[in-house]
Amino acid sequence: MANILDVSAITDRIKTRITHIEEQLKQHQNLSSELERLRSALGRLESEARSRVNARRRSRQPASAPKSNAAPKAAAKPTSTAASKTAAKPKRAPARAPRGQNKAKILDALKDGPKTASEISKQTGISTGTTSTTLTKMAKAGEIVKAERGYALPR
Numbered sequence: 001m002a003n004i005l006d007v008s009a010i011t012d013r014i015k016t017r018i019t020h021i022e023e024q025l026k027q028h029q030n031l032s033s034e035l036e037r038l039r040s041a042l043g044r045l046e047s048e049a050r051s052r053v054n055a056r057r058r059s060r061q062p063a064s065a066p067k068s069n070a071a072p073k074a075a076a077k078p079t080s081t082a083a084s085k086t087a088a089k090p091k092r093a094p095a096r097a098p099r100g101q102n103k104a105k106i107l108d109a110l111k112d113g114p115k116t117a118s119e120i121s122k123q124t125g126i127s128t129g130t131t132s133t134t135l136t137k138m139a140k141a142g143e144i145v146k147a148e149r150g151y152a153l154p155r
Contacts, residue, residue, distance in 0.1 A: 058096075097126075102124075102126050102130060102131075102134050103134060103138065103143075105124040105125075105126060106120055106124065106126070106131065106134055106135065106138070106144075107143075107144075107153070108124075109123045109124055110144060110151065110152060110153050111153065113152065114147035114148070114149060114150045114151060114152035115150045115151065115152075116149065116150035116151075117131045117132040117135055117150070117151075118131075119150065120135070120150075120151075135151050138151075139151060142154070
């Protein structure tokens with residue numbers, strides 16, 4: 001009879017411990033869900049902040065640009081035509097593609113099958129460097145996969 005009481009006490013302890021562990025697991029799952037929600041919110045906030053900073057950078061005027069509407073002072077005319085021919089005009093940066101447009105073009109090009117960065121570049125008109133960088137980022141994100149030769153859409 002003493003053995004039965006001992007077994008009963010042991011089973012009660014085990015049941016209590018199981019209940020305790022189940023409660024801890026529920027709390028852990030709730031914490032895991034909350035952690036994922038917070039990470040997602042943080043990612044969205046950081047992305048929005050980067051977008052705003054980049055938009056401000058693009059909209060800034062160069063420091064050398066006149067800030068008033070006053071007429072600029074007349075510059076001295078060069079004495080020879082050779083001097084005017086060698087004066088370099090400031091170069092402008094190429095226009096940027098709208099957000100996501102390069103990625104869309106690359107995904108569209110990959111619908112025909114695996115391709116290298118240079119093949120995609122020729123087909124889409126995007127520079128080879130931009131294409132290569134975008135492909136690398138997309139592969140890291142899992143949007144595309146490395147093929148035997150180049151990149152391909154995931155199956």
